[in-house]
Amino acid sequence: SRFELQVCCPVTEERTGWGGGGSGGGKHFKVHILVKNCKELVPSSYKEGRYDQPLVASTWLKYFKVTNERFLKQILTQQRYVWSKREVTEEGQPLGEVVDQGINRIKYASDAVGAVLKELKRQCPLGSFRMLVAADGVNSLWGRTTLQKEDRS
Numbered sequence: 001s002r003f004e005l006q007v008c009c010p011v012t013e014e015r016t017g018w019g020g021g022g023s024g025g026g027k028h029f030k031v032h033i034l035v036k037n038c039k040e041l042v043p044s045s046y047k048e049g050r051y052d053q054p055l056v057a058s059t060w061l062k063y064f065k066v067t068n069e070r071f072l073k074q075i076l077t078q079q080r081y082v083w084s085k086r087e088v089t090e091e092g093q094p095l096g097e098v099v100d101q102g103i104n105r106i107k108y109a110s111d112a113v114g115a116v117l118k119e120l121k122r123q124c125p126l127g128s129f130r131m132l133v134a135a136d137g138v139n140s141l142w143g144r145t146t147l148q149k150e151d152r153s
Contacts, residue, residue, distance in 0.1 A: 045111060052110035060113055061102045071129065072096030078122055081115050083108045095119055 044050035065072065075095040082088050083105065089097050095116065102112025124131050 046114065054106045054109040057109035057113045058103060058106050061099050061109060061116070064116070065096070065099050065103065069096070072099060075119065075123060075129070077115075077119055081111075083111070089115075 040055045041051050041053060044052045046052075073094045073096055076092050077089060077095060077098060078091060080088065080091045081098060081101075083101055087101065087105070087108075089101060098112050098115050098119070102109040102116075120131060123129070
């Protein structure tokens, strides 16, 4: 059976989308994290030179869970996620466990968002669910920001 999954997020969230259609049909788009009025910016644990916004990621995960709770038990992870020495989400577990990990442990919220998007990107083309990603406020990418360079300019 097929079901539709909603990936909706407020203006300041990371957006990535994939859609159906043939090769070259314009089905993939990506908007990088919008760093605007950031209060909690930490170095990424995933990739050097990147920065995470764990509070924003946690908020995104909460919203995602509320809008997609019924699907989070049906979608199973396709890989093992190691959060710490003691905390692991095994392959084959419901995607909701990854979401809960990011909500309950803010330290891992940004990595959990990445894992959720990775799982959705990997599994959507298999046809078990359809996904729509809508971006709102794209023009805010060119707005003012409070982020300063190292020289404070």
